[in-house]
Structures are given as structure tokens and as C-alpha cells.
Amino acid sequence: MALFNQLYQIKGLHAEKVRKLTELLSCRNIDVFYISIVLGLWQNLSANVDNDSKIEPAKIDPEQMIRYGREIEYFYELVMLNDKKGSVSLKERINKAFRIRGTEAAGPDEERFTQIMLGGLDFFYDSIVENTNSKEDIFNNICELIQTYLVTYPEKE
Amino acid sequence: MLIKKIVLKNFRQYDGENEIIFSVEPEKNITFVLGGTGFGKTTLCQSFRWCLYGKSDFKKPEDILSQKKIDSLKDGQSCPATVSLEISHGGKDYIITRTSTYRKKNDKFGELSLQFHVYYIENGVQKEVSNKQEFVNEIIPEELSEYFFLSGEKIEAMSDDIKKGKSRAFGEAVNTLLDLDYYKNAIRHLKSISKEYSVSGISGNFNEKLNQLNSKISSNVKNLETFENQMKEEEDSRDYHLEKIAEYKSKLKNIESSKEIAEKRESKQNECTKQKNRIEQEYKSGILDFVKSSPYFFARHAMDAMLDYLKEASDMESDDIPDKLHADLIDWIEKRGKCICGTCINKNEASFDLLEKWRHIVPPESLGTLISTVRRETQDKKRFGEDLWNNLKARKERVIDYLESIDGLEEEIKVLDERLAKAEDTSEIERNLKLSTKDLEDSKEKITNYQRLIYNIKSESDRLKREREYLLETSEEGRKVLEWKKITDKLVKDFEEELSKDEQEKKQNLVNAVQNAFKKIYDADFTISIDDEYNITTTSKKELSTGQGLSVIFAFLSGLLDVIKQNREENAEMQLESYPLVLDAPFSVLDKERIISLCDVLPKVSEQIIVFIKDVDGEIARERMFSKIGRSYKLVPMDKSFQCTKVEEDKNGFV
Numbered sequence: 001m002a003l004f005n006q007l008y009q010i011k012g013l014h015a016e017k018v019r020k021l022t023e024l025l026s027c028r029n030i031d032v033f034y035i036s037i038v039l040g041l042w043q044n045l046s047a048n049v050d051n052d053s054k055i056e057p058a059k060i061d062p063e064q065m066i067r068y069g070r071e072i073e074y075f076y077e078l079v080m081l082n083d084k085k086g087s088v089s090l091k092e093r094i095n096k097a098f099r100i101r102g103t104e105a106a107g108p109d110e111e112r113f114t115q116i117m118l119g120g121l122d123f124f125y126d127s128i129v130e131n132t133n134s135k136e137d138i139f140n141n142i143c144e145l146i147q148t149y150l151v152t153y154p155e156k157e
Numbered sequence: 158m159l160i161k162k163i164v165l166k167n168f169r170q171y172d173g174e175n176e177i178i179f180s181v182e183p184e185k186n187i188t189f190v191l192g193g194t195g196f197g198k199t200t201l202c203q204s205f206r207w208c209l210y211g212k213s214d215f216k217k218p219e220d221i222l223s224q225k226k227i228d229s230l231k232d233g234q235s236c237p238a239t240v241s242l243e244i245s246h247g248g249k250d251y252i253i254t255r256t257s258t259y260r261k262k263n264d265k266f267g268e269l270s271l272q273f274h275v276y277y278i279e280n281g282v283q284k285e286v287s288n289k290q291e292f293v294n295e296i297i298p299e300e301l302s303e304y305f306f307l308s309g310e311k312i313e314a315m316s317d318d319i320k321k322g323k324s325r326a327f328g329e330a331v332n333t334l335l336d337l338d339y340y341k342n343a344i345r346h347l348k349s350i351s352k353e354y355s356v357s358g359i360s361g362n363f364n365e366k367l368n369q370l371n372s373k374i375s376s377n378v379k380n381l382e383t384f385e386n387q388m389k390e391e392e393d394s395r396d397y398h399l400e401k402i403a404e405y406k407s408k409l410k411n412i413e414s415s416k417e418i419a420e421k422r423e424s425k426q427n428e429c430t431k432q433k434n435r436i437e438q439e440y441k442s443g444i445l446d447f448v449k450s451s452p453y454f455f456a457r458h459a460m461d462a463m464l465d466y467l468k469e470a471s472d473m474e475s476d477d478i479p480d481k482l483h484a485d486l487i488d489w490i491e492k493r494g495k496c497i498c499g500t501c502i503n504k505n506e507a508s509f510d511l512l513e514k515w516r517h518i519v520p521p522e523s524l525g526t527l528i529s530t531v532r533r534e535t536q537d538k539k540r541f542g543e544d545l546w547n548n549l550k551a552r553k554e555r556v557i558d559y560l561e562s563i564d565g566l567e568e569e570i571k572v573l574d575e576r577l578a579k580a581e582d583t584s585e586i587e588r589n590l591k592l593s594t595k596d597l598e599d600s601k602e603k604i605t606n607y608q609r610l611i612y613n614i615k616s617e618s619d620r621l622k623r624e625r626e627y628l629l630e631t632s633e634e635g636r637k638v639l640e641w642k643k644i645t646d647k648l649v650k651d652f653e654e655e656l657s658k659d660e661q662e663k664k665q666n667l668v669n670a671v672q673n674a675f676k677k678i679y680d681a682d683f684t685i686s687i688d689d690e691y692n693i694t695t696t697s698k699k700e701l702s703t704g705q706g707l708s709v710i711f712a713f714l715s716g717l718l719d720v721i722k723q724n725r726e727e728n729a730e731m732q733l734e735s736y737p738l739v740l741d742a743p744f745s746v747l748d749k750e751r752i753i754s755l756c757d758v759l760p761k762v763s764e765q766i767i768v769f770i771k772d773v774d775g776e777i778a779r780e781r782m783f784s785k786i787g788r789s790y791k792l793v794p795m796d797k798s799f800q801c802t803k804v805e806e807d808k809n810g811f812v
Contacts, residue, residue: 035452078459078460094470138444146545
């Protein structure tokens with residue numbers, strides 16, 4: 001259970017992006033974390049951790065990780081089941097999501113989960129923060145992002 | 158009075174010396190001065206009044222001096238402007254001269270000196286008249302002068318008054334012209350004598366006592382008069398404040414005050430701010446919605462896939478597995494080496510391999526329960542994101558509504574701003590209303606005080622009068638005084654009767670003369686009448702035309718002068734002189750027909766007519782009045798900008 005019950009740190013430039021997003025959206029680090037996960041999954045993006053130690057990491061403290069543990073676990077399960085990188089079988093993806101999850105063997109999967117989240121974070125930052133001067137701009141960027149999603153996945157009647 | 162000559166020196170356009178000799182012949186009583194627009198006709202007309210009274214319509218003092226001289230003067234140099242009139246009055250010739258000298262200093266002009274002289278010529282010798290201005294005022298009182306030196310503008314203003322139905326322009330002038338003051342002053346004097354019981358010639362104790370009483374009564378009368386006048390003024394003041402209060406109240410009632418508009422504007426501005434805050438709130442709430450719901454919104458497709466994967470995994474697990482089978486049972490069977498059905502279970506046998514396979518898909522390794530839980534959880538979470546887009550769309554629409562509302566409100570604010578700029582500041586009116594109300598209270602208090610004072614003085618006067626009456630009735634001397642008073646009162650009565658008769662007669666003569674003159678000038682379906690105050694009214698129900706208005710003016714002037722002439726013939730001792738009529742562009746607003754009518758009557762209006770006339774109207778008028786023109790001049794501009802004009806005699810302009 002390395003990922004879900006301890007301090008979670010988003011490092012380097014990604015930390016800066018988290019701070020900017022929390023400031024603009026008036027939200028918590030964990031909110032940016034959730035959204036980044038699903039955006040990364042939707043856009044099939046991933047990014048490596050920026051280990052620039054000069055930048056203060058954005059943190060989600062252990063208490064919060066434990067309190068929202070099941071929610072994070074759920075998004076982890078979602079990512080593991082939907083991430084088809086390496087053409088792994090459903091059985092393997094099920095195992096990653098439900099059996100190996102939280103064990104020492106889950107290390108590579110957790111790394112992959114973080115990469116997807118970071119890929120989503122880059123996309124989230126670019127979609128919301130670029131050319132933004134006001135709440136109106138943010139609101140419009142949000143609507144544009146949603147409309148882009150709806151083009152790919154239209155709402156069912 | 159007849160004007161024989163005018164000499165202008167450096168007077169406005171008339172640079173150098175220019176002279177006009179006016180006709181004084183009874184049969185050719187018209188002097189004709191022809192000039193185009195801007196040539197200096199009005200200047201000539203004004204030069205008479207400037208010479209006689211020092212008055213003109215020129216704005217700056219240096220406007221009197223000729224432009225040519227102004228241009229040529231060097232710093233420190235000075236130059237005079239002079240107008241000289243030669244007149245005959247009461248059988249004597251007079252020269253009236255006014256000179257104003259201007260000096261240029263530091264590029265500015267100032268009047269250096271003003272000289273005014275009136276000379277008369279006796280046995281060929283020129284002698285100066287003392288009390289010069291009084292003398293001029295006796296000839297033509299200044300307040301009447303504007304009726305005899307009539308500018309185009311004055312004629313038009315009088316005409317406008319008459320056109321509207323009534324003119325007071327002549328009322329003030331008539332009493333003086335008809336010499337009605339002569340009687341009125343006499344009556345006033347006699348009445349004052351009668352009141353005072355004048356007793357000169359009687360001496361002794363009686364006289365001393367009567368004088369004391371008279372003095373006290375007289376002092377009371379003066380005080381009474383003073384207080385009554387002051388009270389009258391205060392009553393006028395009270396009425397004025399009452400009027401003002403009514404006016405301010407009416408204004409406040411009728412006008413839309415800037416305060417009201419400002420309040421409306423503030424209300425609109427507040428509404429506008431509210432709408433802007435609502436927009437801001439929509440954006441804020443929309444962002445909050447996004448933060449809360451977007452993880453589930455953007456995960457919808459992944460969740461759908463997840464449900465499919467979980468269903469597939471569930472199907473895989475349920476293949477041929479007995480219900481309630483647990484890994485502990487498998488351990489027990491393998492350890493026992495025999496199934497509960499009696500079948501032997503040995504390693505490397507198919508039955509053992511099957512049990513081992515089942516171990517991974519039955520509890521505790523079984524995912525069945527977990528999958529069901531996650532599937533339910535997924536169904537729930539999908540719902541979290543369901544409304545996000547609809548909510549955001551609704552917010553967007555509301556924002557559009559708010560923006561439209563803001564546009565409307567801003568437009569209204571703009572209109573209110575415009576109205577505010579035009580609106581009267583009611584605070585000023587309200588302040589004035591407050592002041593007037595206070596002034597009214599003050600006036601009322603003062604009036605009450607005056608009433609009290611007047612009552613006291615009257616009571617005191619009554620007591621003194623009773624005492625005087627007793628003194629008069631109970632003494633020989635007193636009875637004499639009463640007899641004299643009786644005689645004085647009789648005189649007053651006789652004079653009043655005479656005045657009334659004379660006034661009636663003169664007024665009737667004036668009415669007849671004016672009506673006759675009007676008939677000659679204008680063939681109208683209405684008549685002129687003159688009320689008790691000598692205001693002119695007409696019986697016309699419609700507003701008069703400009704031509705009709707002018708015709709009324711000339712009819713009145715003509716009638717007035719006729720009466721004066723009649724008086725002069727009847728009462729030689731009253732020495733009523735004839736008056737010249739100096740007219741500036743009198744025909745400019747008349748059509749040809751009216752000009753002809755006026756030309757026929759004009760020579761008869763006065764013994765001397767001086768007409769400054771525009772060249773356009775001039776030819777018609779000259780043709781019509783040719784036999785009556787004694788002298789004719791034309792004004793010739795000496796430069797293109799009309800800054801310099803020369804007077805030339807027009808030998809062909811008269812017979």
C-alpha cells in the first residue's frame with residue numbers, strides 16, 4: 001500500500017503547475033490530482049517525474065491520502081483496467097487493479113499511474129492556464145475542454 | 158426743435174470731417190440719406206443720441222473713434238472724435254458739441270477727456286449755455302429721445318410688442334409730451350397747502366400753537382408716509398416672496414430633479430453591480446462544479462469500459478465453480494486425499510489440478526464480491542459527473558442574460574447621465590425656497606410692526622387734528638384760516654375738473670389723430686385704440702403682421718405729433734416745439750405696397766423727417782416722396798471692409 005497511505009509528492013515543474021491550478025481554481029492539491037488522472041487517461045498521456053529538487057514539491061499529506069484512500073484506490077483501479085500499454089490481457093489488468101495493488105510487486109504499476117497523472121496534469125495546465133486573465137477566461141476554458149471531450153464521447157440520450 | 162446740421166469728425170466710419178445739412182423747409186421736410194448695409198446708417202442714427210446724451214450702443218469706448226485713426230495712432234498719441242449738431246429751438250440757433258479724446262498707451266485705448274458744449278448764437282456772437290445737459294433734456298427729454306431717433310431694432314421691438322396685442326412703449330412718454338404734468342403739479346401743490354393750513358400773515362400765540370400742531374401733524378404725516386411707503390415696499394417684498402415660493406414649489410413639482418435622477422442612476426448602477434457580481438458568482442460556482450465533478454465527468458468513458466471489463470472478469474470467474482466453495486475446503490480435501498464424494502485426490506492427477514485452478518478463483522482469492530462492489534461504486538460515480546455540462550451550460554445562459562441586462566442598465570445609465578447633465582439642480586431651488594420662506598416670515602413680521610406703528614401714528618394724528626380743529630373753530634384767527642382753506646380746496650377742485658376735461662379732450666384728439674393716421678397708412682379691418690394708461694391696443698383678433706405693427710407705430714407717432722402741433726397753435730405760451738423724426742432703415746421689413754403707403758404719410762408725421770435708408774428700399778421711397786425731399790445724401794464706402802465712409806451730397810436725389 002505504498003501509494004495510498006503515505007505522503008504523496010508531485011515534484012519539479014509539475015509542482016509549480018499544481019500550485020498555479022489550485023490558485024486559479026481555488027481548490028486543493030488532491031482535486032488537481034484527481035482531475036489530472038482522468039485527463040491523462042482520456043488523452044492517453046504520460047509524463048516522467050521531474051526530479052528538480054530546487055522546486056518545492058506539491059504535497060498531499062498522509063492524512064488526506066488515508067481519508068480519501070478509497071477514492072484514490074478507485075482511480076487507480078480505473079487506470080489499471082483501462083491502461084492497455086504493453087497489450088496486457090484483461091486478466092493481468094484485473095490482477096494489477098485488484099490483486100497486486102498495494103503489494104511490493106505493484107511498484108511499476110504505481111509508477112505508471114503517476115506518469116499518467118503527470119501527463120494529465122500537463123494537459124490540464126495547458127488547457128486552463130494558458131491565456132487566462134480572469135474567472136471568465138477560466139470558465140470559458142473549462143467549457144471548451146468539456147466540449148472537446150464531448151466531441152470524442154458525446155452524451156448519451 | 159429742428160436739426161439744421163450735423164458734423165462728424167473721426168466718428169467711427171466717418172474718418173476726417175463729414176457734414177450733413179438737413180432740410181428745414183416745411184414743404185420739403187425730408188432729408189434722405191442712402192446707404193448699403195454696413196455703410197454707416199446706424200452709426201449716423203446713433204451719433205445724434207451720442208451727441209445729445211453721451212449714450213450709444215457701442216460696446217467699447219474706443220469704438221467711437223475712427224478705425225483709420227486707431228490704426229495710425231502711435232503709442233502715447235491721442236485723437237478726438239466729435240459730433241456737432243446745429244439746431245434751432247424756440248427761435249434761437251444752438252450748437253451742441255460732444256468730443257471724446259482717446260489715447261493709445263501700451264497698445265490699449267483709453268478715454269483721455271470728454272467735452273460737452275452747448276452754445277447759442279446771439280447777435281452773431283457764440284455764447285455758452287449753462288446747465289448744458291439740463292438744457293438738452295428740456296428740448297428733448299432723454300427718455301423720449303428713443304421715439305424720435307428710431308433705430309431699425311427699436312422699430313422692430315416696438316412692432317413686436319404691438320403685434321402681440323399691446324404696447325406700453327408710448328404710455329410713459331405721453332404725459333410729458335401732452336404737458337398734462339402742468340396741471341397735475343399745480344393740483345399737488347395746492348393740496349399740500351390745503352393740508353398744511355398755511356397761516357403766514359397771522360402772528361401771536363394762536364399762530365405759535367397752530368404751528369406747533371401743524372408741525373407735529375406734518376411730522377406725523379411724513380412719518381406715516383415713510384412707514385406706509387416702507388410697509389408698501391415690505392408688502393411688495395412679501396408678495397414677491399409669495400410668488401417666488403409658489404414658483405419654486407411649482408418648479409420642484411414639475412421638474413425632474415437632479416437628485417431624483419441621481420437616485421435612479423444609483424439604483425441602476427447598484428443593479429448593474431449586482432448583475433456583475435452574479436456573473437462572477439456563476440463563474441466561481443461553475444469552476445467549483447468543475448473541480449468537484451470533472452474527475453467523474455472525464456472518467457465516464459473509462460468507467461463504461463471498466464464496467465464491461467468487470468462483467469467479463471465476473472463471467473470468467475463463475476465458470477463451473479460450485480457455490481460456497483472456499484480455499485480452506487480445497488486445502489482440507491487435498492490433505493485428506495479424498496473428496497467428500499469419495500473420489501481419491503492425488504497429486505499429478507487431473508482432479509488435483511482442477512482443485513488448484515479453483516483455489517485462485519474461490520475465496521479468499523475470489524474477486525466476485527469485490528467486482529460487484531466496484532461495479533456498484535462505478536454506477537454511483539458516473540452519476541457524479543452527469544450534470545456537470547448541463548449545469549455549466551445553464552450558468553453560461555444565465556451569464557448571457559445578466560450581460561444583456563447589464564447592457565440595458567448601462568444604456569439606461571447613459572440616458573440618465575444625459576438627463577442629469579440637463580436637469581436643474583433642485584438643491585439650488587430647495588435652498589432658494591427655504592430662503593424665500595424665511596424672507597416671507599421676516600416680511601410678515603415687519604408688516605405687522607409697520608401696521609402697529611401706523612396705527613399709533615394715526616391715533617396720535619387724529620388726536621392732534623381734533624385739537625387743531627378745536628383751536629381753529631374756537632378763535633377768530635382760526636376761522637380765517639378755515640376760510641382760506643375753503644378757497645384753496647375750491648381751486649383744487651377747479652383744477653381737477655380742468656385737468657379731467659383737458660385730459661379727456663387731448664386723449665380723444667390723440668385717439669382721433671392716431672386713428673386717422675392709421676387709416677391713411679393702412680387699409681385694415683381693425684382699429685387702434687388707446688387705453689387710460691396710453692397703451693396702444695388693437696381690435697384685431699389675430700396677431701398683427703410686421704407691416705401692420707409698423708404701420709401702427711407710425712400712425713401713433715404721426716397722431717402724437719399732430720396733437721402736439723394742435724396744442725402749440727392753441728396755446729402759444731406753452732411753447733411746445735415740433736420734434737424731428739430720425740429713422741434708421743424704417744422700410745426694411747415692409748413690402749412694396751406698404752412702403753408706398755408709409756411714404757404717403759411719412760412727410761406729414763413730423764415737420765422734419767430724416768431717413769437713413771437702404772439702397773434697395775431707397776429707390777421706391779425716393780420716387781414716392783421725391784417732391785418732399787429737401788436734401789439728399791449718399792454714403793460712399795472708401796474701402797472694401799467698410800471701415801471708412803464718406804458722406805456725399807446727391808444733387809440728383811432732390812429737386
